[in-house]
Each structure stands twice: as C-alpha cells, then as structure tokens.
Amino acid sequence: MSDAPDSALPNPAPAAEPVLAFDNVSFDFGDTAVLEKVSFTVAAGETRILLGPTGVGKSVLLKLANGLLRPTLGSICLFGQEISHMSEERLFALRTRTGMVFQEGALFDSLSVRDNVGFQLIQEQVADDEIDRRVREELRFVELEETFDLFPGSLSGGMKRRVAIARALIHQPELLLYDSPTGGLDPVTSTTIIELIVKQRDVCHTPSLLVTHRLQDAFMLSTHRFDPALGRMVPLPQGETDPKTTYLMLENGRLIFDGSLHELLRSQNQYVRNFLR
Amino acid sequence: MAIETLDRTAKRLVLTVQDYSLFAYRALTNLFRPPIYWPDFLIQADIIGFGSLSIVILAGISTGGVLALQSAATLSAFGAAAITGRFVSLTMIRELGPVLTGIMVSGRNASSMASELGSMVVTEQIDAMRALGVDPVRKLVTPRIYSTIVMLFFLTIVADACGIIGGALVTVFMNHQNGMQYLDMAWEHLRYPDIIQGLVKPLFFGYILSSIGCFYGMRTTGGTEGVGHSTIQAVVTASVLIIFVDFLATQVMLSLFPSL
Numbered sequence: 001m002s003d004a005p006d007s008a009l010p011n012p013a014p015a016a017e018p019v020l021a022f023d024n025v026s027f028d029f030g031d032t033a034v035l036e037k038v039s040f041t042v043a044a045g046e047t048r049i050l051l052g053p054t055g056v057g058k059s060v061l062l063k064l065a066n067g068l069l070r071p072t073l074g075s076i077c078l079f080g081q082e083i084s085h086m087s088e089e090r091l092f093a094l095r096t097r098t099g100m101v102f103q104e105g106a107l108f109d110s111l112s113v114r115d116n117v118g119f120q121l122i123q124e125q126v127a128d129d130e131i132d133r134r135v136r137e138e139l140r141f142v143e144l145e146e147t148f149d150l151f152p153g154s155l156s157g158g159m160k161r162r163v164a165i166a167r168a169l170i171h172q173p174e175l176l177l178y179d180s181p182t183g184g185l186d187p188v189t190s191t192t193i194i195e196l197i198v199k200q201r202d203v204c205h206t207p208s209l210l211v212t213h214r215l216q217d218a219f220m221l222s223t224h225r226f227d228p229a230l231g232r233m234v235p236l237p238q239g240e241t242d243p244k245t246t247y248l249m250l251e252n253g254r255l256i257f258d259g260s261l262h263e264l265l266r267s268q269n270q271y272v273r274n275f276l277r
Numbered sequence: 278m279a280i281e282t283l284d285r286t287a288k289r290l291v292l293t294v295q296d297y298s299l300f301a302y303r304a305l306t307n308l309f310r311p312p313i314y315w316p317d318f319l320i321q322a323d324i325i326g327f328g329s330l331s332i333v334i335l336a337g338i339s340t341g342g343v344l345a346l347q348s349a350a351t352l353s354a355f356g357a358a359a360i361t362g363r364f365v366s367l368t369m370i371r372e373l374g375p376v377l378t379g380i381m382v383s384g385r386n387a388s389s390m391a392s393e394l395g396s397m398v399v400t401e402q403i404d405a406m407r408a409l410g411v412d413p414v415r416k417l418v419t420p421r422i423y424s425t426i427v428m429l430f431f432l433t434i435v436a437d438a439c440g441i442i443g444g445a446l447v448t449v450f451m452n453h454q455n456g457m458q459y460l461d462m463a464w465e466h467l468r469y470p471d472i473i474q475g476l477v478k479p480l481f482f483g484y485i486l487s488s489i490g491c492f493y494g495m496r497t498t499g500g501t502e503g504v505g506h507s508t509i510q511a512v513v514t515a516s517v518l519i520i521f522v523d524f525l526a527t528q529v530m531l532s533l534f535p536s537l
Contacts, residue, residue, distance in 0.1 A: 068404050088412070096410035106405035108397075120409050123312070123416075167409075177408075 017080050018043050019175050019207045020065055025074035027060055034060050035253045037074070042175065042207050045244055049218045050211045051257075051275065052250035058211040059103065061250070062179050065209060066098045067091040079174065096120065099168030099206075100177040104184075105160035107152040107167070113139070114148050117166045138166035142196055158189035165196055176200065176208035182217045194220050195233040201245075202226040215276065221245050222261040249275065300414070300495070301488040307412075307419040317420035325421070325487075326428030329382050333432045336381050337439030338446075340373055341365055345444035349452045358454060362462030365444035366437075370467065370475040374437040376523050379482035382429055383515040387490030390421055391511035394494025395504035403495070418491040422484060429483035430476060437475065470534035478526050482519050489515040 018041035027035040034057040042048050052058050063069040064076060067083045075084050078094060086094070107116050115122060117138055118131040126134075139145045142162040152160055161181055168176060178197065182190035194217050200206060202225055212218050222241040227234045236242065241261045249257035249264075251271045257264060267273065307313075348364045394417060397403050406413045441463050449456040493511040497503045 063404070066408060068407055092407070092410045092412055094410075095408055098408070100405070100408040102401045102405055102408075104400065106401040108402055108405070109400075119406075119411070123314075123409075123411050 016044055018077070019046075019079060020209065021077040022061075022064075023075045023077070025064060025071045025076060027057070027064060027069065027071050033253055035064075035071075035250075038250075038253075038255045039074075040248055040255060040258055042209050044207055045205045047201050047208045047210065047221065047242070047245040048248055049221060049245065050209060050248045050250065051213065051215070051218060053213055053275070056250045057253045058213075058250060059179050062100070062177050062209065062211050065177055066095050066100060066175075096171060097173060098175045098177060099171065099173030101161065101164045101168050101179060101181050103179045105152070105157075105164040107155075107160055107163060109152050111151075112148075113144075113150050113152070113155070113163055116152065116163060117170055119167065120171050134170055135166075138170045139163075141169065141199075142166045156189075158185050158192065161185070161189075161193055162196065165193070165200075169200065172204075173206060176206050176210075178208060178210040178212075180211055180213070182212065182214055187216075190214070190217055191220070193217075194224075195226075197221065198224055198233050199226040201242075203228065218247070219261065296496070297488070297492050300418075300492050301422075301484075304414055304418040304422050304488060304491065305484075307415045308423060312415065314416055314420060317416065318424055321420045321424035322428055325382070325386050325425050326432060329385055329428070329432055330435065332381050332385060333378055333436050334439050336377055337369075337374070337436035338443035340377055340436075341369055341440030341443030341445075342447040344368055344373070344440070345447040346451065349448065349454070358452070359458055360462055361448055361452070361454065362441075362444065362459035362464075363466040365459075366441050366463035366467060367471060369440035369444075370437045371471050372475075372523075372527075374440060375433050375475055375478035375482060376519065378429060378433045378436040379479065379486060379519040379523075380516050382425070382432060382483075383486040383490075383519060384512055386425065387486045387511045387515040388508045390487065390490030391494040391497075391508045392504055394418075394491055395497035395507040396501075398495060398497045399500050399504060413495070418488075418495070421491055422487040425487035426480055426483035429479040429486075433476065433479040470530070474527070474530040474534070477530070478523060481522050481526060485518050485522060486515040489518065 020042040022038050022040050025035060025038045026033070038061065040048070050058050050061065060069060064071055066078065067086065071084050075082055077083070079097060081094065083091060083094065108119065111119070114132070114135050118135045121131045121134060136145055136148065139148060142165055144159060144162050144166070147155060147159060147163065152163070155163065165181070181197065182193050185193065197208070197210065198221060201208065210221070222245045224233045224235050225242060226232070246260050247257065247264045248255060249272060256269060257267060257272055264272065265276070344365045345361055349358050349361045352358045352361060352364065394403070403413045406416065444463075445456055445459050448454045448459045490511045493507040493514070497507040499506070
C-alpha cells in the first residue's frame with residue numbers, strides 16, 4: 001500500500017483476481033478532500049471491515065466501490081473491470097452483481113416488504129410465484145417472514161436493516177457492501193444483525209466490505225462463526241479469529257491500517273490505539 | 278465583490294441550465310431504449326390525470342364563468358353581448374385553458390414530484406435503486422414526464438369544455454341571455470388553428486412542469502429542509518416557464534397561422 005499502513009505483515013497476495021481493488025483513490029467534494037490515495041483489495045471469500053470515526057469518509061468509500069460516486073483520482077476495479085470512467089448504463093449491469101445495505105436501510109417506503117426485497121426480480125419481470133418464493137426464502141434467512149405484506153413504516157429500525165439485508169441478498173451477489181449496518185441500533189438488535197452477517201459469510205462465503213465505527217461489532221465478526229448445526233452464531237475458541245476477516249482503518253481520508261485483528265490490537269499507531277481505547 | 282457574486286451566480290445558472298438540459302434529454306429519450314417500465318406510466322397517468330381532474334374542472338368552470346361575467350358587461354356597452362360565447366370559447370381554448378391547467382397541474386404535480394423524489398434522494402432510496410441496478414431516471418422520471426404530457430393534453434380539453442359550460446351557466450342564469458345563442462357563437466367561430474394552438478401548448482407545458490419537478494427533486498440536498506426548498510423552486514420555475522413558453526408558443530402559432 002502506498003501510504004504504508006501500520007501492518008506487521010503484509011496480507012498475502014490473493015491467488016485469484018481481487019473482487020474489488022482500490023488503487024490510489026482520491027475523492028473530494030469541491031474544495032473538501034474526503035479520501036486521499038486509498039489503496040486496498042477485497043479478495044474472494046474475504047470480509048474486510050473498514051473502521052473509523054464518523055465523518056472520516058467510510059460511506060463515501062463504500063459508494064465509490066460500486067460506482068455510486070466517481071473518484072477524483074485513482075482507479076477502482078470491480079470484478080476485474082475498471083469502473084472509474086465506466087458509463088452509468090454499464091454500471092447498472094455491474095451493480096446487479098453486488099448487494100448493498102445502506103446506513104438507514106433505504107427501503108422504498110411506498111412499497112411493501114415483498115416488493116422491496118423482490119425489487120430486482122420485479123424489474124427483471126420474474127414470475128410472481130417465483131418472486132414470492134425467493135422473497136420468502138430471503139425473509140426466512142433474516143427471520144422476518146411474517147413481515148412479507150407489511151410496509152417499511154410499520155417496521156422497527158432493526159427490522160428495516162434486516163429487510164435491507166434480505167433485499168441485498170436476493171440476487172445472490174458476488175460482493176456485499178454494508179454501510180454501518182448496526183448504526184443507531186441497541187446492542188441486542190446489533191448482535192442480531194452481526195449474526196446475520198456472520199451467517200452470510202460462513203454459509204455463502206460472499207466477499208464483503210463492511211463499514212462501522214462500532215468496535216464491539218467489528219470484533220464479533222472476527223471472533224465468532226456461524227454453526228449450521230445449532231443454527232446460531234458461536235464464539236471461536238479463545239485466541240482464534242476468522243482468518244478471512246481483516247481490518248482497514250481511515251484517518252482523515254487516509255488509510256492508516258490494513259491487517260488482521262491481531263495486528264490491529266498490536267498496532268503502535270497512536271490514532272489506532274486511541275480509537276481502540 | 279459584487280462582480281464576483283454576479284460571476285458566481287451566472288456560472289451557477291449556466292451550469293443548472295446545462296444539467297437540466299442533459300437530464301430532460303435523457304429522460305425523454307429513455308422511451309426509445311429498453312427497459313421501459315410501462316406499469317409505472319399507467320400509475321403516474323392515474324395519479325397525475327385522474328388526481329388533477331377535480332381541480333381542473335373547478336378552475337375551468339370558475340374561469341369560464343368569470344370571463345362571461347366580465348366580458349358581458351363590457352360587450353353590452355357596445356351592443357355586442359351576443360358574442361359572449363365566442364369570446365369565452367376562444368379565450369379558453371387558445372389561452373386560458375392550457376395556461377391555467379398547466380399552472381394548476383404544476384402546483385399539484387410538479388410540487389409532488391419534487392418532494393417525492395427529493396425525499397427519496399435524502400433517504401438514500403435513489404442510491405439504493407441505483408445500487409440495485411435500476412436507473413432511477415428511467416424508472417421514476419421518464420414515466421412521470423410522458424404521463425404528464427399525455428394527461429395534461431386531456432385535462433386541457435376538460436378545462437376548455439368546463440370553461441365554456443361555466444360561461445354558459447353565467448350567461449343563462451346571471452346575465453339572463455339566450456343559452457343557445459351563447460353555444461352557437463362559441464361553436465361557430467371556432468377554427469382548426471384555434472384548436473391546434475390550444476392543444477399544442479399543453480404538450481410543452483406538460484414536459485416543462487414534469488421535467489422541472491423531477492429535476493429539482495433529483496438534485497435535492499440538505500435533508501428535509503432541502504426537500505421543501507426543491508419543492509418551492511420546482512413550482513415557481515415551472516409556473517414562470519409555462520407563462521414564458523406560452524408567450525413564445527403564441528408568437529410561433531400566430532406566425533404559422535396568420536389568420537388567427
């Protein structure tokens with residue numbers, strides 16, 4: 001990485017082409033620089049957790065990842081295709097291969113849960129029976145099958161996030177982008193959301209990039225796995241962490257850390273240490 | 278300092294016009310490339326057309342009635358009260374029907390488009406739609422624009438008819454004149470160029486009010502306050518543009534049909 005992140009050992013280069021690659025990406029809103037020369041990759045099967053305090057550019061980075069925003073400088077490769085200058089028309093096709101969960105869920109409030117979750121399938125004119133079946137399947141995954149006919153207005157904050165996760169998963173994405181999926185939720189609901197993310201990671205092995213400022217949630221992703229036999233998330237043995245779950249940290253738009261949980265905890269960088277306190 | 282402000286404002290204005298032109302062109306040409314979301318066209322046609330019917334009928338009847346009241350008083354001074362019907366029908370069909378309908382529909386629908394789309398922008402629903410691989414301009418804007426153009430055309434016909442009926446009611450029940458004579462005058466002096474002029478204008482007005490409403494909605498920033506700001510801008514800009522374009526369209530029509 002160009003900015004020499006605080007990492008004891010560099011991540012081993014992925015054998016296959018990365019699903020997502022940022023190369024010296026900078027972004028600004030007019031005179032305000034948001035990201036500066038950010039470089040990292042997300043490999044197949046990898047879960048990358050982007051840490052940083054509020055307003056540091058995490059959500060912007062996530063929107064850059066699937067072309068919702070364009071970088072000022074640098075290049076972004078999604079599924080091996082350079083998207084920095086790709087036309088919006090071509091990006092629409094590429095985005096159907098990703099799933100994104102927005103900060104507040106961003107559910108379409110005039111549509112029912114069924115139509116929200118099945119939105120992509122409806123646009124592709126899939127048969128109604130098939131849409132119903134797949135929507136129910138995804139709602140079952142997030143344990144919200146009973147909300148099928150409800151509207152987002154009648155759901156709690158946590159339920160909205162879970163419906164948003166179901167919507168992101170219905171097209172079987174090849175990359176998942178989570179924008180603060182537990183932000184503003186109580187600890188119990190946050191754990192439910194994290195459990196869903198762990199379940200998705202361990203059952204489907206979908207690569208993902210997750211943005212959060214909550215350390216407890218971030219660490220839980222490394223220290224837990226989904227047990228299919230028990231049907232719930234269980235802690236890994238003491239001292240073990242998920243090897244495919246790694247961390248990035250932003251400070252004022254610059255990437256200052258890229259590494260595993262152990263490296264993060266041993267980091268000597270003052271900013272990282274302050275953040276972990 | 279003043280020059281700098283002027284310079285900045287002028288640049289912003291030019292940039293806005295450029296953005297609007299590209300946006301409106303893209304929204305219009307989306308109809309010629311798939312995917313086309315036909316069900317959304319029907320839903321919007323119902324919301325815009327049927328939803329605006331009551332205000333258009335009310336505005337049409339009232340305007341026709343007022344025209345008959347005002348004109349009869351003046352015309353009778355010249356012994357020409359009998360041509361009230363001609364006056365009302367020509368004024369309604371050529372001018373007031375299209376303009377009033379445009380402004381009424383603009384107040385109702387340009388505002389609703391701006392606020393609805395603006396709310397979707399600030400709650401990231403537009404970004405969510407893009408992230409799901411669906412073009413929000415194609416899905417949300419194009420159906421609104423074409424539905425407004427088509428429905429404003431028919432709403433204008435309704436407003437024209439209601440205006441003439443309103444004029445007839447005032448003529449018969451308040452001015453105590455002959456109703457048949459009113460209707461004869463209203464019908465006999467109508468020419469095709471009058472009707473063409475009255476029915477071409479709503480096509481432009483529909484395009485203006487819907488594209489402006491959607492444009493301001495889609496570029497909303499600044500949370501709920503921004504939504505309110507976009508709504509105001511949309512209604513004001515659409516109304517002013519309708520009146521300005523009406524002037525231009527009338528000039529063009531008069532040069533195309535000198536007999537008018």
